[in-house]
Amino acid sequence: KAGVTQTPRYLIKTRGQQVTLSCSPISGHRSVSWYQQTPGQGLQFLFEYFSETQRNKGNFPGRFSGRQFSNSRSEMNVSTLELGDSALYLCAVRDSFTGELFFGEGSRLTVL
Amino acid sequence: DQQVKQNSPSLSVQEGRISILNCDYTNSMFDYFLWYKKYPAEGPTFLISISSIKDKNEDGRFTVFLNKSAKHLSLHIVPSQPGDSAVYFCAALGPNTDKLIFGTGTRLQVFP
Numbered sequence: 757k758a759g760v761t762q763t764p765r766y767l768i769k770t771r772g773q774q775v776t777l778s779c780s781p782i783s784g785h786r787s788v789s790w791y792q793q794t795p796g797q798g799l800q801f802l803f804e805y806f807s808e809t810q811r812n813k814g815n816f817p818g819r820f821s822g823r824q825f826s827n828s829r830s831e832m833n834v835s836t837l838e839l840g841d842s843a844l845y846l847c848a849v850r851d852s853f854t855g856e857l858f859f860g861e862g863s864r865l866t867v868l
Numbered sequence: 869d870q871q872v873k874q875n876s877p878s879l880s881v882q883e884g885r886i887s888i889l890n891c892d893y894t895n896s897m898f899d900y901f902l903w904y905k906k907y908p909a910e911g912p913t914f915l916i917s918i919s920s921i922k923d924k925n926e927d928g929r930f931t932v933f934l935n936k937s938a939k940h941l942s943l944h945i946v947p948s949q950p951g952d953s954a955v956y957f958c959a960a961l962g963p964n965t966d967k968l969i970f971g972t973g974t975r976l977q978v979f980p
Contacts, residue, residue, distance in 0.1 A: 791968075791970070799957060857914065858914070
């Protein structure tokens with residue numbers, strides 16, 4: 757079964773700062789997706805990486821970016837933070853046999 | 869544009885009774901639907917799925933029904949248990965993509 761480790765679990769930033777979140781698929785899955793969860797908006801797709809290439813992108817401003825490394829680890833970056841960026845950011849990997857999407861526990865970002 | 873909608877933000881059900889969570893979608897290209905369950909401070913976990921070629925899928929206490937003509941799916945939990953108390957997200961997947969479109973979630977509370 758796939759496992760996903762996200763760091764940091766919690767962080768607090770102020771407006772205008774930037775943040776980098778990390779996602780490490782334990783079993784080396786090649787596809788990594790990022791989602792943002794906010795109250796009232798549910799989970800919204802940010803982007804998906806496959807073999808270090810961005811394959812899909814959601815409707816988020818350019819302040820949101822990501823990348824994937826050769827070991828499948830992925831990072832997402834948010835620059836010039838706004839209050840509305842406060843959310844739980846979830847990383848997910850897909851099991852190539854079952855198609856099931858496995859989520860990490862998320863990184864909860866609070867922007868003050 | 870919310871392509872997947874869960875119009876009930878919350879639902880309260882007595883233990884032992886049936887819980888019915890509803891989900892509507894607008895994109896007729898969606899061909900695979902999933903339900904995820906989320907506890908606080910944890911990432912969503914996969915619950916059950918259904919392909920658009922079926923109208924029902926059952927797994928223990930959980931059954932998902934799909935009505936393609938109405939673009940509607942529902943999750944039935946019977947009998948409901950206090951441990952089922954969580955936020956439930958429905959999600960849809962189109963062909964040839966790993967991009968899941970999530971609903972806004974329904975918070976289920978099962979009381980004794």
